Amino acid sequence: MLSExxxxxxxxxxxxxxxxxxxxxxxxxxxxxIYVKVRSQAEAEDxxxxxxxxxxESISSYKWRDLPFAAWLFRIAHxxxxxxxxxxxxxxxxxxxxxxAKSVEDPIQMTERNFEVYQLKEAMEKLPEAQRxxxxxxxxxxxxxxxxxxxxxxxEGTVKALQFNATASLRKTLHGKING
Amino acid sequence: xxxxxxDIFNECYERIRSGxxxxxxxxxxxxxAAQLEPLLRTTLDIGRRASYIQPRPEFKHWSLVRLEGEQHxxxxxxxxxxxxxxxxxxxxxxxxAVAAVLIVLLTGGGTVIASSNAMPDDPLYPVxxxxxxxxxxxxxxxxxxxxxxxxxxxTRAVEVETMANEGKTDQAAITAERFAEELEKxxxxxxxxxxxxxxxxxxxxxxxxxLTEPQPPTPEEGPPAPPATVTDEQxxxxxxxPPATVTDEQxxxxxxxPPATVTDEQxTPSKDSxxxxxxxxxxxxxxxxxxxxxxxxxxxxxxKEKSSPQxxxxxxxxxxxxxxxxxxxxxxxxxxxEWKRDWNKDGNTPTPVWPxxxxxxxxxxxxxxxxxxxxxxxxxxPYPSR
Numbered sequence: 001m002l003s004e005x006x007x008x009x010x011x012x013x014x015x016x017x018x019x020x021x022x023x024x025x026x027x028x029x030x031x032x033x034i035y036v037k038v039r040s041q042a043e044a045e046d047x048x049x050x051x052x053x054x055x056x057e058s059i060s061s062y063k064w065r066d067l068p069f070a071a072w073l074f075r076i077a078h079x080x081x082x083x084x085x086x087x088x089x090x091x092x093x094x095x096x097x098x099x100x101a102k103s104v105e106d107p108i109q110m111t112e113r114n115f116e117v118y119q120l121k122e123a124m125e126k127l128p129e130a131q132r133x134x135x136x137x138x139x140x141x142x143x144x145x146x147x148x149x150x151x152x153x154x155x156e157g158t159v160k161a162l163q164f165n166a167t168a169s170l171r172k173t174l175h176g177k178i179n180g
Numbered sequence: 181x182x183x184x185x186x187d188i189f190n191e192c193y194e195r196i197r198s199g200x201x202x203x204x205x206x207x208x209x210x211x212x213a214a215q216l217e218p219l220l221r222t223t224l225d226i227g228r229r230a231s232y233i234q235p236r237p238e239f240k241h242w243s244l245v246r247l248e249g250e251q252h253x254x255x256x257x258x259x260x261x262x263x264x265x266x267x268x269x270x271x272x273x274x275x276x277a278v279a280a281v282l283i284v285l286l287t288g289g290g291t292v293i294a295s296s297n298a299m300p301d302d303p304l305y306p307v308x309x310x311x312x313x314x315x316x317x318x319x320x321x322x323x324x325x326x327x328x329x330x331x332x333x334x335t336r337a338v339e340v341e342t343m344a345n346e347g348k349t350d351q352a353a354i355t356a357e358r359f360a361e362e363l364e365k366x367x368x369x370x371x372x373x374x375x376x377x378x379x380x381x382x383x384x385x386x387x388x389x390x391l392t393e394p395q396p397p398t399p400e401e402g403p404p405a406p407p408a409t410v411t412d413e414q415x416x417x418x419x420x421x422p423p424a425t426v427t428d429e430q431x432x433x434x435x436x437x438p439p440a441t442v443t444d445e446q447x448t449p450s451k452d453s454x455x456x457x458x459x460x461x462x463x464x465x466x467x468x469x470x471x472x473x474x475x476x477x478x479x480x481x482x483x484k485e486k487s488s489p490q491x492x493x494x495x496x497x498x499x500x501x502x503x504x505x506x507x508x509x510x511x512x513x514x515x516x517x518e519w520k521r522d523w524n525k526d527g528n529t530p531t532p533v534w535p536x537x538x539x540x541x542x543x544x545x546x547x548x549x550x551x552x553x554x555x556x557x558x559x560x561x562p563y564p565s566r
Contacts, residue, residue: 016251023244031235041236048235049243049303056250113232120229139226140233142197145190157187164186164219171222 008069012062019059023052026070029141030077036121036140037081039088047084051077070143071150078133078151123173131166138163188212193223245306299342300351322376326369330465333362337472340498344479349491352480353498359476360501363469370462377458476502 004025010018030051035044054076062072124132124140137148138159145163149156192205202220206213295307312332319325336359343352477499484495 016248019251020244020248023247027240027243028235031240032230032233035233036230045235045239045243046303049246052243052247053250056247116229117232120226135226139223140230142227145194160184160186160190164189167189167219167222170226171218174222174225175218 005064011059026073033141036124047080051080067150070147074151123170127166127169131162134159134162135166242306300339300355322369322372326366329362329366330468334472337476340476341479344483349494356498356501
């Protein structure tokens with residue numbers, strides 16, 4: 001199996017199969033990252049697709065030594081979301097109707113899951129921006145501390161502190177709702 | 181040195197992600213367990229909720245299809261080579277056909293129907309292209325292929341016009357390239373039909389082909405009936421009478437009269453009939469192509485007029501792509517017919533022209549001077565004589 005760096009290098013050199021593999025490796029987590037930041041499923045899908053098209057257009061100029069690939073990709077996603085959100089009105093972004101978990105066949109379970117995702121989005125929105133960014137990359141998209149630090153251009157120590165504080169805030173919000 | 185709590189919390193979170201239990205991690209830091217436990221449980225709760233967020237499988241799939249399409253075209257443009265036929269390779273065509281059928285079966289056709297009006301910048305456009313590929317896969321004979329390619333050229337023309345009107349240079353250029361490909365493929369398929377007809381023995385009679393389902397152009401049957409989408413009219417009942425849509429400008433004076441002096445070997449009456457039918461159909465094909473090309477060119481020229489100086493060159497490239505396929509070519513020695521360029525560069529109304537039609541303006545930008553739409557078999561050669 002190819003190392004990620006080797007795979008990325010092949011994609012940089014125009015290997016279409018390598019790029020497709022990177023797409024498959026990163027698609028879900030990029031989509032999740034975007035989904036918790038925008039209002040609707042449709043917006044999340046449009047932006048996710050935009051991110052990969054932008055990545056494809058720019059991959060030839062990508063250099064591993066400057067930034068790990070995941071960090072590079074999430075920077076594209078971050079910038080794309082920022083551009084998008086700026087254009088939106090400041091109405092409440094979380095939407096219960098648009099929540100996911102639609103693959104579950106049991107309608108009761110599906111409703112419960114949708115509500116839990118909705119609560120998560122709402123709780124994330126209440127965080128200060130720096131904490132929200134770290135929590136999204138770390139807990140939703142499952143990036144490593146080093147990748148988050150590179151993506152955000154912060155030190156690992158700062159990211160750990162933001163992660164800790166974000167978790168404490170999320171606990172208050174989520175537990176308050178779940179356990180009364 | 182005392183470790184900071186956020187560092188310990190991070191270590192525990194990583195260990196749990198790697199498969200270790202929460203309890204095991206807390207045992208490593210009993211002095212912080214009371215603080216760490218609720219926080220780590222919160223991260224588990226967040227992870228569980230986040231796992232419910234999954235992209236729709238069809239979105240993920242079609243997003244990849246679109247991306248591969250972009251890769252394909254980027255690759256081509258980087259190499260600065262002429263576009264290869266079609267958006268997908270031949271090896272993929274059957275897979276695409278099967279996938280399209282599966283989509284229709286699984287979604288009740290909703291996605292495919294929804295994609296039918298998709299424009300090149302729509303997310304569903306790859307579905308539309310895949311559906312078209314499937315249609316081509318099921319077109320077996322050259323006549324059927326010609327019919328499908330002409331219909332696809334009409335579709336591409338509408339897309340070029342829309343993209344041009346919206347000022348979308350890149351999409352218009354790519355679509356113009358696709359339009360040109362359809363022209364070339366239609367031309368090839370028609371040439372194949374006529375080649376087969378030209379070498380056929382005219383003696384045997386068989387059943388007439390149906391009007392709605394074109395049959396292979398066997399020597400006995402002649403070419404299939406004109407496609408409904410091209411003409412919007414039924415083909416003539418009398419095989420020797422050209423359809424109204426071809427001759428509405430001015431009908432042929434004596435459509436059944438073969439030219440007397442063009443060849444030494446006169447076609448038999450039976451074969452005349454086949455050729456006349458084919459000639460009528462071919463005229464419809466050609467008229468459709470000419471109208472599509474004119475429409476596309478006009479829209480591109482208008483877009484170029486309105487564009488900034490920086491993008492004028494790009495619009496011109498899109499125009500040139502269509503022009504390249506309209507280059508005039510003479511019928512070969514077997515009488516094989518090829519498309520002639522008879523729309524002009526300003527996108528004016530096309531002028532139907534038959535091969536062999538006398539013209540002093542070959543090579544000019546407007547065939548037949550743009551003055552007459554007349555088809556007159558008594559003066560011109562409506563089909564290659566054998």
